[in-house]
Amino acid sequence: MELQQLKSLKDLRDLAVDSVSQNKRSALLIGAGVAVLGLFGLGYKYLRKPEKVFRVGVVSQLLVHPLKSGKAVSVALAECHHIGLKFGELQDRHWLVVKEDGGMVTGRQQPRLVLVSLTCEEGHVCLNGPNMEELRFPVKQSDNAVIDCRVFGADIQGRDCGDESSRWLTRYLGEETTFRLVHFEPQMKARRSVEMEPLFSQYEQVAYPDVGPVMLLSESSVKDLSSKLEKDVTVERFRPNIVVSDCEAFDEDSWEEVQIGSVRLQRVMSCGRCVFTTVDPETGIITRKEPLDTLKSYRLCNPSEKHIYKSDPLFGQLHTVKKTGILQVGDVVYKISR
Numbered sequence: 001m002e003l004q005q006l007k008s009l010k011d012l013r014d015l016a017v018d019s020v021s022q023n024k025r026s027a028l029l030i031g032a033g034v035a036v037l038g039l040f041g042l043g044y045k046y047l048r049k050p051e052k053v054f055r056v057g058v059v060s061q062l063l064v065h066p067l068k069s070g071k072a073v074s075v076a077l078a079e080c081h082h083i084g085l086k087f088g089e090l091q092d093r094h095w096l097v098v099k100e101d102g103g104m105v106t107g108r109q110q111p112r113l114v115l116v117s118l119t120c121e122e123g124h125v126c127l128n129g130p131n132m133e134e135l136r137f138p139v140k141q142s143d144n145a146v147i148d149c150r151v152f153g154a155d156i157q158g159r160d161c162g163d164e165s166s167r168w169l170t171r172y173l174g175e176e177t178t179f180r181l182v183h184f185e186p187q188m189k190a191r192r193s194v195e196m197e198p199l200f201s202q203y204e205q206v207a208y209p210d211v212g213p214v215m216l217l218s219e220s221s222v223k224d225l226s227s228k229l230e231k232d233v234t235v236e237r238f239r240p241n242i243v244v245s246d247c248e249a250f251d252e253d254s255w256e257e258v259q260i261g262s263v264r265l266q267r268v269m270s271c272g273r274c275v276f277t278t279v280d281p282e283t284g285i286i287t288r289k290e291p292l293d294t295l296k297s298y299r300l301c302n303p304s305e306k307h308i309y310k311s312d313p314l315f316g317q318l319h320t321v322k323k324t325g326i327l328q329v330g331d332v333v334y335k336i337s338r
Contacts, residue, residue, distance in 0.1 A: 049338040056251060057333040059260060060219060061235065061243035067095045067118040068208045069107035071281070072236055077328045080263045082321045083190060083205060084213040085241050089120040089139050092241060093208040094184045096158055097169060099177060102149040104208070108276050110173050112284040125161070127168055127181075130284075135168045137161060139183070147182050151208055154191045158182025184208060193320075199269045199308065204320050212318035215271055216242040216252055221315065224249035228294050236281045237291075238273075240316055244333050252317050257336040262325030264336075270301070272312030 063072040064085050078085045084092035095118055097105040107113045117128040120139060127135040144160045161181040169179040184190075184207040193200035196211045206213050217240035226232040235243050242260070244252060258265045273295055279286045295313035 052337045053259065054335045054337065055332055056255060056258070056335045057218065057244040057247035059242060059327065059329055059331045059333060060245035062327055062329055063236070063239070063241055063243065064090050064092050065239060066090045066092070067116060068093045068097070068104070069110070069113040070095070071114060071117045072239065073119060077326060079324075080214070080321055080327050081324055082213065083207060084209065085327070089123070091207070093206070096149065096151070096182050096184070096208045097179050098147065098149050098158070098182055099179065102147055104149065104151045105179060106276070107279050108274070111279045111286040112173065114279055114281050115284045116172070127165065129172050132168065132172050135164060137165060147180070149182060151191060152196060152210065154195055156184070156191050156208070157188045159185055197269065200320065212268060213321060214242065214265060214319040215240045215316050216244065216265070216319055217316035218244045218247050218249065218252045220247055220249040221252065225291055225294065225315070229291055233291050234281070237277060237279075238316055242327065255317070255335045257322075258319075259334040259336055261327055261331045262323065263321065263327055264323035265319040266322045268318050268320055269308065270314035271316040271318050272309045273315050274312060
């Protein structure tokens with residue numbers, strides 16, 4: 001009996017020793033893990049470069065272009081969404097003129113489109129143009145057909161804006177071709193920017209803009225170009241969303257990341273310019289010469305970037321929206337560097 005008791009006591013002692021040993025190993029493992037996490041945290045803190053903020057300019061204009069190739073709407077304040085600028089019911093490049101087969105129509109083919117104004121009042125779209133009576137129709141027309149459209153070869157949908165707007169545009173543009181107006185709605189599938197330009201991430205999307213949601217340009221760059229021309233040009237010719245003053249010409253080329261108000265923008269690429277820049281926004285006349293020829297004389301890309309921009313001159317910068325928020329005229333523009 002005593003021998004059995006002694007054996008039981010020995011088993012209990014061995015069990016206690018094993019338990020203490022395991023707890024020590026667990027404590028050592030936990031301690032080592034905490035130490036590794038602590039070292040990682042310290043390393044991240046000291047290895048990560050802190051942001052440096054530099055004042056580089058001031059927002060002098062905010063321009064929303066509701067109708068692709070249409071007249072800009074100058075606003076004092078705008079919401080900046082991942083898909084572009086928004087002011088009330090007006091969203092940048094959310095209306096589009098198409099042919100009956102759904103192919104887009106822009107100022108490249110119909111220069112007088114730049115004189116067409118599309119605005120919204122109390123839930124109605126207002127279309128205006130030279131020598132045309134104003135046309136008003138509801139923004140939301142859920143009973144109208146959804147049309148399959150194409151923007152630079154990419155498929156996208158648009159809600160047809162009705163026969164009245166079609167007749168208005170067809171009469172204004174003065175051709176035998178029938179034109180229709182479509183509207184991009186939130187539930188529709190947007191185009192992926194990366195399919196047009198590989199420099200964009202796979203997550204960036206746009207409605208009817210050429211490629212990017214936000215284009216930024218400085219007043220000084222436009223003045224620099226005007227100094228080389230017989231006739232001055234204005235920023236409206238280049239259709240930016242954000243115009244910046246109080247900086248040197250082409251400073252914006254080096255702003256890889258900017259903070260404006262609560263909005264954070266990330267530069268993706270320069271804006272390659274085409275024949276659309278030769279359309280005068282005041283007259284709707286296309287020359288196919290200036291200011292494009294002059295831009296080509298001094299704003300071509302570096303040879304190493306020819307596979308991106310080819311022979312297009314560079315003027316303005318395309319940005320994506322890292323952080324949404326509100327933009328206002330008068331906001332200071334900060335360059336972020338690390």
